[in-house]
Amino acid sequence: MTWFKENKFLAGLLTITVLLAALIIFFGLKAGSSLEEVQAQIASKEASLKKDKSLNPFPTPDNAKAKEESLKAVIAKANETRGKLLAFRPEKMENVPGKDFSANLTSTVDRVKDLFPQDKALPSGFNLGFEKYSGSLPPEEATGILTYQLGAMEYLLTQLAECGVKEVENLYREKVPAESGDKWPGEPGAKRAPRPKPAPRGAPRPPKFKSDSLPSVAHRMPVELSFRAPEPAVREFLTRIANSDQYFFETRIARVLNPSQIPSAGKAASAAKPTSDFGDGPIVIEGDEPSEDEPVESVKILDKVSGGDELVVFLRADLLLFIEEKTLPELK
Numbered sequence: 122m123t124w125f126k127e128n129k130f131l132a133g134l135l136t137i138t139v140l141l142a143a144l145i146i147f148f149g150l151k152a153g154s155s156l157e158e159v160q161a162q163i164a165s166k167e168a169s170l171k172k173d174k175s176l177n178p179f180p181t182p183d184n185a186k187a188k189e190e191s192l193k194a195v196i197a198k199a200n201e202t203r204g205k206l207l208a209f210r211p212e213k214m215e216n217v218p219g220k221d222f223s224a225n226l227t228s229t230v231d232r233v234k235d236l237f238p239q240d241k242a243l244p245s246g247f248n249l250g251f252e253k254y255s256g257s258l259p260p261e262e263a264t265g266i267l268t269y270q271l272g273a274m275e276y277l278l279t280q281l282a283e284c285g286v287k288e289v290e291n292l293y294r295e296k297v298p299a300e301s302g303d304k305w306p307g308e309p310g311a312k313r314a315p316r317p318k319p320a321p322r323g324a325p326r327p328p329k330f331k332s333d334s335l336p337s338v339a340h341r342m343p344v345e346l347s348f349r350a351p352e353p354a355v356r357e358f359l360t361r362i363a364n365s366d367q368y369f370f371e372t373r374i375a376r377v378l379n380p381s382q383i384p385s386a387g388k389a390a391s392a393a394k395p396t397s398d399f400g401d402g403p404i405v406i407e408g409d410e411p412s413e414d415e416p417v418e419s420v421k422i423l424d425k426v427s428g429g430d431e432l433v434v435f436l437r438a439d440l441l442l443f444i445e446e447k448t449l450p451e452l453k
Contacts, residue, residue: 207445209443214265216262216265217261219261232275236279242288244290263297270297276368277344280361285351286354289347306337344370351431370439
């Protein structure tokens with residue numbers, strides 16, 4: 122303390138020097154941190170610019186405008202397609218008393234049975250897939266959608282009859298959620314689908330994919346149908362349901378079986394055992410007997426190969442009810 126009093130000038134100079142050093146150190150550290158922040162910002166902007174340059178098209182104002190016009194055209198086309206699909210949706214599906222639906226079901230089944238007058242042309246207990254309601258009434262809150270589904274079932278059987286199908290072996294209709302008092306999948310209050318069982322240890326895991334994340338455009342009503350018919354009738358039926366303007370069916374599975382034996386060629390073909398369609402004797406090819414290397418020119422045998430015989434057909438298709446609430450955003 123005495124030294125400071127005796128050397129006031131030096132003490133003041135020393136104090137000022139210490140303060141200046143502290144200020145220099147403080148601002149130096151602050152400038153260093155600011156420099157690091159600036160460098161980080163520059164690196165981030167360089168990475169963003171590099172990413173933008175890799176885009177196709179490069180985000181210039183002209184390219185952005187062209188992209189917007191293209192997106193507008195896509196949305197307009199999607200809305201046009203949506204309008205065509207909604208044409209398959211009935212204007213109204215009002216619920217009716219259960220007894221009214223039952224009466225409609227009975228009259229519809231009678232009309233379909235008139236289309237297949239042959240014995241055993243329809244399966245035993247045939248009720249157009251509504252066998253559950255042969256002796257009971259459906260819940261009234263489900264009769265609207267069931268009436269729509271009933272019309273689709275009649276349409277399918279009518280097309281079969283008009284195409285020349287003589288025998289329907291099975292018709293199965295999967296019940297809709299409304300029959301159990303439930304909502305469609307994805308709707309508020311609908312029951313969640315059960316979780317799949319975990320794969321065994323060591324088994325390859327399937328790729329993760331959440332179908333619930335995709336918007337649903339239609340409610341699915343699965344139908345299974347089995348019938349016997351020659352190939353032209355099968356082809357005509359599939360063409361009709363694919364080009365229908367009344368109901369939209371999406372075929373999920375199609376299996377076709379030709380139960381007749383298909384002879385190979387030559388003598389083996391001429392001596393082949395026939396099916397019930399070709400009488401009791403062996404198939405005889407008119408003219409000289411062909412050698413082992415010569416092709417067989419029998420219409421009956423070619424019919425078997427091409428499906429001219431009666432085929433057994435199994436179809437699993439979804440009757441789609443398009444959702445009208447789904448809309449696409451508009452770009453202004």
